[in-house]
């Protein structure tokens with residue numbers, strides 16, 4: 001009997017939906033925001049922190065949509081404070097354009 005039924009192992013790339021534009025993208029291309037068990041909302045660059053997570057494109061436009069429509073709040077089940085939004089803004093816009 002030939003062993004022909006063995007399917008090659010496909011490495012599945014985890015996909016997540018951006019809370020802003022709702023596009024599904026590979027998880028690693030998105031920024032994870034986590035609500036920790038302690039009830040704090042934080043950016044999770046490692047993607048490994050415990051807690052309820054939401055994903056967003058590294059795009060300030062997506063953040064704006066998410067904030068304006070309370071999508072981030074809903075995704076996390078928690079009100080996201082202005083401070084966190086500002087930190088996210090800095091995180092999403094930083095890195096590329098450094099100092100002025």
Ligand SMILES: [Zn+2]
Nearest residue numbers: 018021057062
């Ligand atoms: Zn997006």
